[in-house]
Amino acid sequence: MSTRTPGSRIRAAVGDPRQSGPAATPRQDAVTAALSAWLVGGLMLDAWAHSNVPELESFFTPWHGVFYTGFAATAAWILLLVWRNIRLGARGFAAVPLGYRAAVVAIPVFALSGVADWSWHTVFGIEQSIDILFSPSHLGLVAAMFIIVTAPVRSALARTELPSTLGALWPALLACGMAAALVLLFLEYGNAIVYSAGAIVWSFSTDQGPDIRRLAAGMVITNIVLLTPLLYLARYWRLPFGAALLVILPSVVLSGAETAVENLGVLIGFACGALGVDLLAQWIRPTGERRGAYQLFAIVAPLFLWSLYLGVASSSVGHPPTIVEFWTGAPVVAGMVGWLVSGVLLPRRLA
Incomplete structure (x- = not known):
């Protein structure tokens, strides 16, 4: 009969937080940056709509579709990187590529903020002015986005050597x-x-x-x-x-x-x-x-x-x-x- 407590089992699964994962490749960072551009582009479309479509009254819009599918694609890619390392035998923190740990944490934060945003709009309606910049759900979304899209920067900084060329640095x-x-x-x-x-x-x-x-x-x-x-x-x-x-x-x-x-x-x-x-x-x-x-x-x-x-x-x-x-x-x-x-x-x- 096992004497391990739930806490010890969780620690065993997660691993030592001081243990770093493998470095992401430049190509993987490039995919992350490209998918992040999809996500940020969706937010720019939404910003255009809020500034130029005064009759906007629904949460379910084409620009929200671009925005949230961009998040889904970016999140799926980052989690795929983690899953690949798990299949190679890494566990817990050691499965997360260098520079991506904060992004993995930000993914559920973004998802929860998205649900909160839908609830907020259902109760209080769609913002049409500067108040959109102070909505708590929007602040949660943009904070999580900031952490997710900057993963290639942290990944590049984690590499021991990276040439100062546009081809190597463009994702960061x-x-x-x-x-x-x-x-x-x-x-x-x-x-x-x-x-x-x-x-x-x-x-x-x-x-x-x-x-x-x-x-x-x-x-x-x-x-x-x-x-x-x-x-x-x-x-x-x-x-x-x-x-x-x-x-x-x-x-x-x-x-x-x-x-x-x-x-x-x-x-x-x-x-x-x-x-x-x-x-x-x-x-x-x-x-x-x-x-x-x-x-x-x-x-x-x-x-x-x-x-x-x-x-x-x-x-x-x-x-x-x-x-x-x-x-x-x-x-x-x-x-x-x-x-x-x-x-x-x-x-x-x-x-």
Whole structure:
């Protein structure tokens, strides 16, 4: 007769949490990133619907279908990776690929949040305004999504050697871009990319009222959200050409979905700005070992990006904002904020 307690049997099945699993292959991370794009794309469709379909009254919509099937495909793939390792003899924590443990935990959290979201909409209806960004069920969904889609980043960091090439790093880069888009989606009230060219020039042409404050704050928030993943990755790898585009483009696509692409000039300008940041990264070569170059990139990249943002808006309207201090100083503020972010991500070592 066995004397093992239920707790000891569970511990035996789960294994030692300090025991790491096998590393995922680059191809497996690529599949995870591609399926995550399906999931995030479904959320972008849903964001478009909430912004552009005022008669939306049902939980069961085509965009929810894309969203939840994207989750099902991503979750099934991650669990398949675990099952393959179990079939090879691994047990418990040792069966979960490196970097995927948090994603395995987030899968049931997402499922429970989805059920809670259906219940929430049944009781309280469908949100049509900014209240959608504060729904508890939506916050649960996006938090779980953030953990799931960033699995390729953690997997890449767990490898002992990974070349700094776009072919090797694109799953981690795209994962960071999708994570940034998720954050910017739920900070939509501080997203400067959704402004039209006319709104940008108008807002910076008055020193009174809420418009100038909203745009100025939005530039700071958007700058931090988009710059942080680039600087985080630059701590570990030299950024290949295309890194900034992969990190920034998901947020541009999201912003286009929210505005029904009515601010096309600003969106194109921001995408071109990402390519410019890529060129700056090749010239400056910021890495964790080159602290000066790292800090210089953190200053120059946002200075360039937001100067282009204001330049595109001014060109579209035909003139710059009337208050010179705003359109000349805002990119400088962005550069200073970038320098502060670099100090947080790459602090000076204490002697």
